[in-house]
Amino acid sequence: MKTKATSLDIAYQAGVSQSTVSRALRNSPLVNEETRKKVQALAKELNYKVDKNASNLRSQHTGTLALLLFEDPTSDDSMINPFFLSMLGCITRAAAKNGYDLLVSFQQLSEDWHADYEDASKADGLILLGYGDYVDYEAKLKQLSEQETHFVRYGSIEKGQTGISFGCDNFKGGYDMTQHLIKQGHKSFAFLGGADEHCPEFFERYKGHCQAVKEVNLTVNPNNQIDAISTEGSGYAAANQLLAQSELPDAIFCASDMIAVGALTAFQDKKIKVPEQVALAGFDDISVAHLTSPKLTTMQQNTKLAADILVESLIKKIHNQEIDSGLIPAKLIVRESCSR
Amino acid sequence: MKTKATSLDIAYQAGVSQSTVSRALRNSPLVNEETRKKVQALAKELNYKVDKNASNLRSQHTGTLALLLFEDPTSDDSMINPFFLSMLGCITRAAAKNGYDLLVSFQQLSEDWHADYEDASKADGLILLGYGDYVDYEAKLKQLSEQETHFVRYGSIEKGQTGISFGCDNFKGGYDMTQHLIKQGHKSFAFLGGADEHCPEFFERYKGHCQAVKEVNLTVNPNNQIDAISTEGSGYAAANQLLAQSELPDAIFCASDMIAVGALTAFQDKKIKVPEQVALAGFDDISVAHLTSPKLTTMQQNTKLAADILVESLIKKIHNQEIDSGLIPAKLIVRESCSR
DNA sequence: CTGAAAGCGCTTACAG
């Protein structure tokens, strides 16, 4: 291994002080143009790179963001929810665009996850992403907040909640989708997905759904709300449970596309035709949604926009600027799975 | 902001020296059990975390790995190839399992990408992942190698190639898939995907395909090899080009599932039935492959295994142990899209 | 088993 060049090596060869090298490399205005050029040329020649550990230690910031991805502990170990994978991709890009590096970490909610990226000076701030039991989650958020860790969260938005969150307008998303189903002539519904305070995002979608149903004087059948987490397997099981216990409704609104995809398979297995015998709607617009047969009607979450907002807000937060939680609208994508 | 506790604060409160605190926290055997306990309790109480920048600077290693993901510059800006996203997920887990943090970065091949993660002491080693023009790529690999950067690559394996690579056994994968198609009774074929030194992985798959065809004395029609990169759009275009220029073959082998998915859409648009009128096979087994209709027969790459091997090999490399390039077998997954 | 000291490679007041 060749030993790495340091700023002192450059200084020596350039015939200037080490401080001047440091300034020249950071384009400080406090340095002569000539000197800067000479130093920069030399740095390039020696393949010199500023040691991040040293500069971070001295300047007390890291130029990196940490992304903590929480997963449902019940989900298959090898599969990551494609929606979060897509977010991850967009966040990586957004971080790079803003000149930050991105540290990625998967977390199990069960563990002691606050992971200390900021405490250990590995990152200037945290982005929290993922489903998982919100009731457990809340306490950890409080703790982060008390430690004055910089963080932003993607998830449900509620009054009085700890810290800053951004998230899809789940209530309106559920409402809009249901209105669409109603316009298509559907009159009886089921909802596949958890609907309580443990999964507030799904719960909001369900509430929006119920509101739309009630507004047109149709009835919500509480037995037709069946818990599911956002996996194919869970969607498959929930659909079968629905089939076992009730008559087939006109339309089934799934709290996520993964659930919808699982439900679709369940119907195919039972030779129930979508959308002829039952309409099926999803939420998220993950990439498979336009590849299933029939293509899935869904509410699209704008992951690119969300990622930009998360990253930019976190950076503001790091610089102690004021930021507020905010809702990001979802967009109805009509495809084939809900038409009469 | 409260100011963060340092090892000196702990030392003061524990009534020991700062060196002892440092040792106690790292479970050095050189410290009395009592002392260790006292120090560790105090550290927990004060929410003390070792400053990574300081410890990295001093000890000259970072405990982090960097993942550089290369993308085809032509691919849609917002979409990341699902195969690589899956690898990314598995690599993140594998890194965590081995006690390393993971820095993620997307790279455009066009840019000056060698990104200096190791030079800048941000990471102990690099994992390179992605398609992209191999001819450009090779030069950069050489450069990394000359700088004695620690890296491993996922991709094609060739004799005399620079650095350590792991990759799917693409030749055998192409061969096995084609044998399967032949067993299904298909006699004429097309191959969708680039097949030259710019995309060596696809090229190997094509070579395996050709070999299997020739072994049973069928003919390879070179006009039926149509270039495509691993995107839906490219697969769609390639399928249409095939339809425009030739009679429909019995079976179409796509160099990746994304290409196959695009081709499938092209056929649906033209009311050509898969597999009744034409068989369609993919490669990778990305998660959509079992959700299309018909479900896609494909060669599965074991991303979890690949990720484990990459991470563990890189760590060995970092510790200056010998490692060798290696091939990972692909597995034929028979579903619906190729049966007679 | 413990402590005093050096030093990792930078950035940043301070002085000129």
Add this chain to the structure above:
DNA sequence: CTGAAAGCGCTTACAG
């Protein structure tokens, strides 16, 4: 515009 010096918070010989 430049340099000499201090110091970020650790780890690790060295001495006892």
